[in-house]
Amino acid sequence: MESIEFAVIGAGLSGAATAWQLAAAGHEVAVLERSTPANDAGSSHGSARIFRYAYPDEFYTGLVQEAKAGWDELARLSGKELITPFGAVDYGSVRQPERLAAVLEARGIEHELLSAEEAHSRWPQIAFDTQVLWHPGAGVIDAHESVTAMVDQAVAHGAALHNNWAVTSITASNGGYLITSEDGRTLRSANVVVAAGGWLPKLLGSLALPSSFLANMPQIHVRQEQAYHFPYTDGTEPASWPTFIHKREGFQAYGLPGGRDAGFRGQKVAEYNGGKVLPSAAEQDGQIDPANRRRVVEYVEKYLPGLVPEPYAETTCLFTNTPTEDFILDRADGITILSPCSGHGAKFAPLIGQLGAALATGTGTVPEQFRLAAIGAR
Incomplete structure (x- = not known):
């Protein structure tokens, strides 16, 4: 043996x-x-996971800075671009962009705190409802x-x-x-x-x-999450889209350029922790919940005018939460x-x-x- x-x-x-x-x-x-x-x-x-520094806790932001050195080493060793820079916007009353900005300031990370109007003039494809934190060092990890x-x-x-x-x-x-x-x-x-x-x-x-x-x-919850790819409207391209996290009362969403998974023609959008809880990954069935799809489509209609609110692709994935x-x-x-x-x-x-x-x-x-x-x- x-x-x-x-x-x-x-x-x-x-x-x-x-x-x-x-x-x-x-x-x-x-x-x-x-x-x-x-x-x-x-x-x-897949090809799309968010890389970001914005956390309400300086502890985690510091860990991201440490992790970045490892990403740079891996990119050098492999000769591959593993993180594509898109930058990130964070907003919403629950997300508290002002608090995030204070953490990035403490850690010396480049960022801007913008009004909703300033942000919308820069990214007209997104409807903002609070101040907006922008940090250009964020991007998209190609997980695979x-x-x-x-x-x-x-x-x-x-x-x-x-x-x-x-x-x-x-x-x-x-x-x-x-x-x-x-x-x-x-x-x-x-x-x-x-x-x-x-x-x-x-x-x-x-x-x-x-x-x-x-x-x-602790109790470990495995969720079968659902993500949807929405096509960009005419005149928009992946390079013009940042990643985003929008947390407001009643609904929390995130999105990012879908990359290879989306045929480079759409934004990946999902409700955070919106999937059903499973005993373990072995019980996943890959089925989309129509109610979840409807919530995300309604969200896109209201907050993401730069997307066609009709998903052309959808998938499930696993979140394992403590x-x-x-x-x-x-x-x-x-x-x-x-x-x-x-x-x-x-x-x-x-x-x-x-x-x-x-x-x-x-x-x-x-x-x-x-x-x-x-x-x-x-």
């Missing part, structure tokens, strides 16, 4: 990033992916290409990628762990990194973790749990890889608010 030093469960953004860092540090690594890296059934597929680039780096440093290797259990065995797949294959590993995304709730019951550790595990929307990065014995989720983890991927590798090897720490003991105390 094959025996290795580190097994990484899941080849999405966080798993691929961690495998890259572990392999680059000289460790023996196997990546066990239930399908293929960045497949459509996970949370890391980013995962591919990180897996390539891991493999180049000796990691083994095992596709179609769906893990069903991880049991303690002879000072390490015996990992079993759905089809009965087994692999023995001294350490395990679980980066299973929406499959984490289903795996938790079969992980050899101490009960005291699991007692602090109650506080903080990440879970923690370790017990030889098992490390990485769940940088809650719908906003993509932008942190290279940093999550660094933190995950340090945690798994015992060579570094992670922010305390990501540890289960701190989460359980809140």
Whole structure:
């Protein structure tokens, strides 16, 4: 039976990033992916994820700045543009653009705070209802290409990628762990990194973790989100559209140029946390909720005059949320749990890889608010 030093469960953004860092540090690594890296059934597929610095909490904005250095390194190593610069606008009474501006000011990040009228004159394709925060350093992450680039780096440093290797259990065995797949294959590993995304709730019951550790595990909600691509009206192009987050009472929306997923001819628009809650990713059905589609179309009609309010493509994706929307990065014995989720983890991927590798090897720490003991105390 094959025996290795580190097994990484899941080849999405966080798993691929961690495998890259572990392999680059000289460790023996196997990546066990239930399908293929960045497949459509996970949370890391497609060409469109928002990269932004705007957070109401300076803690997260600082982490984005740290992550950007990793993105720059990955772009250099892969020779690919993984983040396309579009800039971002944030607005709405719940979004509190003034508060966001104060955080960016404190962190030395370029930004402007505009009136609704000033913003509309600059982006007539959007109807603004409050002041608007603009920060040009934001953009769009190509998730699929980013995962591919990180897996390539891991493999180049000796990691083994095992596709179609769906893990069903991880049991303690002879000072390490015996990992079993759905089809009965087994692999023995001294350490395990679980980066299973929406499959984490289903795996938790079969992980050899101490009960005291699991007692602090928060409720994890997996949502089947829905996103729609709306065509640009005549005269508008992707380059003229920023990404946006619009949070107002009663409805929260976000949008970004859809890139390759949208045939480069439309904007991806979605309601934030508007999808149904699932027990785990295994129960997703890929079906669009007509009521959700209607809400998003009505939103586009009212607030996005630069789009034709008829989606030409639609899709589902997974958000895996903790109650506080903080990440879970923690370790017990030889098992490390990485769940940088809650719908906003993509932008942190290279940093999550660094933190995950340090945690798994015992060579570094992670922010305390990501540890289960701190989460359980809140």
